[in-house]
Amino acid sequence: MGSGVRRARRTLIAEGKMTEQSMQFDYIVVGAGSAGCVLANRLSRDPNNRVCLVEGGGSDRTPRIHVPAGTITLYKSERYAYQFMSEPQTHLNNRRIHVPRGRMLGGSSSMNSMIYIRGDRSDYDTWAAMGCPGWSYDDLLPFFKEAEDNRLGQSPDFHGRGGELAVDKPRDPNPASRRFVEAAKEIGIAENSDFNGAKLEGVGIYNLTQKDAKRLSSYRAFVHPVLSRANLTVMTDARVERLDIVGGAVTGVTLTKDGKSLTLRAARETVLAAGALGSPEILLKSGIGDGAELRAVGMDVRHHLPGVGKNLQDHLDGLVTVRSHDSSTLGFSAGSMPRVLASPLKYLAKKAGWLTTNYVEAGGFARTKYAGDVPDVQFHFVPGYRSHRGRLFEWGHGYAIHTCVLRPESRGSVFPKRTNGQAELGIDFRFIDKEQDARVLVEGMRLARRILGASPFAGIRGAEIAPGPKRMSDEALMDYVRSDASTVFHPSGTCRMGNDEGAVVTPDLKVRGLANLRIADASIMPTLISGNTNAPSIMIGQKCAAMMLAG
Incomplete structure (x- = not known):
């Protein structure tokens, strides 16, 4: 198939005009947020890799996103943010906590405060000590530097130049x-x-992810500049309903777009990068999680994985x-x-x-x-x-x-529940x-x-x-x-990485017990990093892509 045909086909898919019910890719990335956009960029560098980036939200074409001061208008927007509410918090006078998450290209990197913070060296060294080899600070620094375009003349021992993500002063x-x-x-x-x-x-x-006085989201940094790649499909307003599983392997996703069901197939791997709430939610909807919890709300169990949704942390x-x-x-x-x-x-x-x-x-x-x-x-x-x-x-x-x-000891969870007969995601921080x-x-x-x-x-x-x-x-x-007291909007840890029975993914970010499925976002953090989570999530996407391409 020629590149011109592929471009036309990609556009038709993105606009929801194709009638065939099954589309084939090599890699499917679910979630066009901080990590997902990096994954789409790195995986599609090889023109032989057919990559589909699936986003549940819509376009980012509004000054409210790109003009920095517009960020304050996004948190309560039904159009640009998922308006999650927590369960009543027992220790916070039974208050429900508002938890908005990005609902557009760029995900929460299109609505955050643009602060560029990696966290402390000890955060990552702790991950390595917890049984995650390859995740120490020294292991991860090259990934941080590769993505960065530091505009401040800061030390090259810690900073990169020429990457996609501009880092500048206000x-x-x-x-x-x-x-x-x-x-x-x-x-x-x-x-x-x-x-x-x-x-x-x-x-x-603070240093910020801005360029030319505009927000630089993960989408604008890593995907928008490479939209001309014939092997990259970006699909918006597409809600993933489930992962498709055949014989213990994930074969792709079934999603809803424009009121129609569409099945996408991944010949190699599917990656969930939908965030600390979205990724476990998709797993649970697919019957992947604690079997007892799933059965209690009338959901089928496809793969018993009790750690899904546990270990929720936030600042x-x-x-x-x-x-x-x-x-x-x-x-x-x-x-x-x-x-x-x-x-x-x-x-x-x-x-x-x-x-x-x-x-x-x-x-x-x-x-x-x-x-x-x-x-x-x-x-x-x-x-x-x-x-x-x-x-x-x-x-x-x-x-x-x-x-x-910075380092909360409390642990909460996300879990399946039903309200008026409808399946929903319960969120209990247990602050x-x-x-x-x-x-x-x-x-x-x-x-x-x-x-x-x-x-x-x-x-x-x-x-x-x-x-x-x-x-x-x-x-x-x-x-x-x-x-x-409330949240700083840094949920993490709900698909914890590790080598023990409670972990959801192994240190190579593969979901335990299932083939051809990885997770790459803040949900894999064993412990919450000491700071804002955008830069670490971008790093996680980079490292995941490197591991996938290494075979």
Whole structure:
């Protein structure tokens, strides 16, 4: 079949116009997010490999995605995000936690805060020590460097140039972000100019995955530039209903697109890269998981694999937010309105101004009294008033620090359930099931308060709205955690990698007990990394592709 015919065929498939019910590829990648886009790129480099990238969401063609400041509008969007809600959290006053995940090309890398963090060396060395050879920091650093196009002149010992993923500084950070760094230094937390270098600990202005003042999602970095490859098919708005299994081997997927059922066949392998919620959900819908759990909700058991959905981890977050009368911070007021109205023109003309912000311009990593040799909390500083009521925008000004627990001890799960007869995914983080997580968070918020009380904030000082001056004791802060703590949107661990009976995938990312199926996304993490999960997920996609191509 000529390349022109293949291109036409690929376009017809993507538009849902083909009538045949079975399409053949060498590799099927499910999920066009952080890891899946890298896999599609690397596997399709060889023109002899027919690759299909399947995405349940739609296009990313909207300024809300590409203009950095648009990220705040995506989290509650039905069009661009799956609006998951957790089960009532027993230790958080039975609150349900909102868990949005990307529903478009690029997945959650098209709606995150664009922060480029790899985590601590010890995270990966711990994976290797847990029975995952080939996953130590030294093993993985080449994959991080290969993908990176570092625009900051940082050390080549840790950084790459010429990769697809541009890493740069914020274009026009708010002055309050620099105040945060100076304030943290005043209380004894050192400045760190490279969180992805020799050490993680410290504070600074975050590096971002942006290019030319626009978001650089995994899709825009790895897939969009190679769409002309005749051997690469990208299918959007395609919901995978199940993995097809014949004789203990996965042969492909059955999906729904435009109301029609379509079966795709993979001659070599199928890879799930649908994320820490999506990948276990597809396994469970396919009858792969804990047999007792599946039978309890009336689902067939195709392969008993009890670890599916277990080991759920996430970064628990506590907010300290301050009201200020200073209109130099991000916000809406009479004083800021001229800048707000001028921001579109400033963005278009100079690639500067409010629209370049990712809202979390600065932050860092620190140790509480409970920490060992590595940080146990992370700060995300917002140079604007962060609503304590859950609103996207509040009238007025201020600033805030989000503090999260880097290495949670609590473990939750995702599991099959039925609501009104419909199969659904249950999500139970079991946040602060281990009370030590709450203790670490309380101490982290105390550090955040000390930073906000330091002299660099004197010129814009305001009143603390949350937790508020009435919540000073450990007991009061514990109550605040239970009533207000939430997630930083880093779910992981639900298809854990390892060599024991509870693992879902082996260190080569093959699903235990099934042929021709791998998983490559944050779900395979044995333990949650110390930081934002986009860069590690991209690395996981790269390593998976390398193992697949090596045979």
